[in-house]
Amino acid sequence: MKFLFIASALALVGSCSTTKYSTKVQNIKDSIELVDSALVINYANSITPNELKNHVYTISDNSFEGRATGEIGQKMAANYIKTFYEKHNIISPIKDSSHFQTIPNSFLPNNTKTSENVLAFIKGSEKPNEVIIISAHYDHLGVTEDDLINNGADDNGSGTSALLEIAQAFNLAQKEGHTPKRSILFLHVTAEEIGKLGSLYYTENPVFPLENTICDLNIDMIGRVDESHTNNKKYLYLIGSDKLSHELHYLSEKVNETYFNMYLDYKYNAEYDSNHYYTRSDHYNFVLKGIPVIFYFNGTHEDYHKPTDTADKIDFDLLMTRTKLIFATAWQLANQEKRLLIDNGIFENTQSL
Numbered sequence: 001m002k003f004l005f006i007a008s009a010l011a012l013v014g015s016c017s018t019t020k021y022s023t024k025v026q027n028i029k030d031s032i033e034l035v036d037s038a039l040v041i042n043y044a045n046s047i048t049p050n051e052l053k054n055h056v057y058t059i060s061d062n063s064f065e066g067r068a069t070g071e072i073g074q075k076m077a078a079n080y081i082k083t084f085y086e087k088h089n090i091i092s093p094i095k096d097s098s099h100f101q102t103i104p105n106s107f108l109p110n111n112t113k114t115s116e117n118v119l120a121f122i123k124g125s126e127k128p129n130e131v132i133i134i135s136a137h138y139d140h141l142g143v144t145e146d147d148l149i150n151n152g153a154d155d156n157g158s159g160t161s162a163l164l165e166i167a168q169a170f171n172l173a174q175k176e177g178h179t180p181k182r183s184i185l186f187l188h189v190t191a192e193e194i195g196k197l198g199s200l201y202y203t204e205n206p207v208f209p210l211e212n213t214i215c216d217l218n219i220d221m222i223g224r225v226d227e228s229h230t231n232n233k234k235y236l237y238l239i240g241s242d243k244l245s246h247e248l249h250y251l252s253e254k255v256n257e258t259y260f261n262m263y264l265d266y267k268y269n270a271e272y273d274s275n276h277y278y279t280r281s282d283h284y285n286f287v288l289k290g291i292p293v294i295f296y297f298n299g300t301h302e303d304y305h306k307p308t309d310t311a312d313k314i315d316f317d318l319l320m321t322r323t324k325l326i327f328a329t330a331w332q333l334a335n336q337e338k339r340l341l342i343d344n345g346i347f348e349n350t351q352s353l
């Protein structure tokens, strides 16, 4: 009797999930319709190697002293970012804040001074309460014990510069009458190198409710080529895209296939990857709140976390293409009709029956 009961229960489970995995994937792929192709290409083309180069060289200059959290160089970088947004009239989402979200030193490790995230905002035209976040940390390691400056051109001058240029492209679109349907928050976080604390502070003190935060596209090191790709530089590691939303993963793939055709490498997205990159940059604080993410990353190289991570080693054409990919993905997320679906990766466990 007991056996029979189990058998009938199993039959029930079987009949409930008769849609094959491959069919489910195809259904999701078919449901994604790219929007505004001509506009996406037009505004992506406002992102240029020269502008990216100017940002990276400035942010990683010796005068910024490696941008250690709470120190003078980090403040200089924060001011550079803020001044950029003021110049382009891209507003702050925080009243009277001059774009700064101040993090008290009590939130930071001992002997670390007060620091700040830098935020800029474009308000959506149709669904302003739904917010896409694009993030990049701008702090770095400061100066070594031997007084060498950790310039952090790739980590994360590259991501910081990409974020500025993405904001500028959306701003240009807005000025020409193409305001995104959803809102976009450009989030430059501090204190990543000392424990992802700027993004933790944001997720503990969000400016917009997290339940209406659609996703976080996080950029951390996208200006270099790692050892595995010297023969095919047109690549980027994507991490996390399918973990909480399969729609995000296939949408990201479709944007890439349609406009850029980069090789998207998912090696570090593997569940048991020993590097655990999924947990190692700012996006992970959003994951912990149930928000889908994509982490964009070029992998490590011989200059990683060393004073030799300098601007002359950045490939600016490559940085441009990667920045355009992230811009176009954000455009789709902000402008597609339906809000991104969250499925918590459960889909992955569905048996092929």
Ligand SMILES: [Zn+2]
Residues within 6 Å of the ligand: 137, 155, 156, 192, 220, 221
């Ligand atoms: Zn970094």
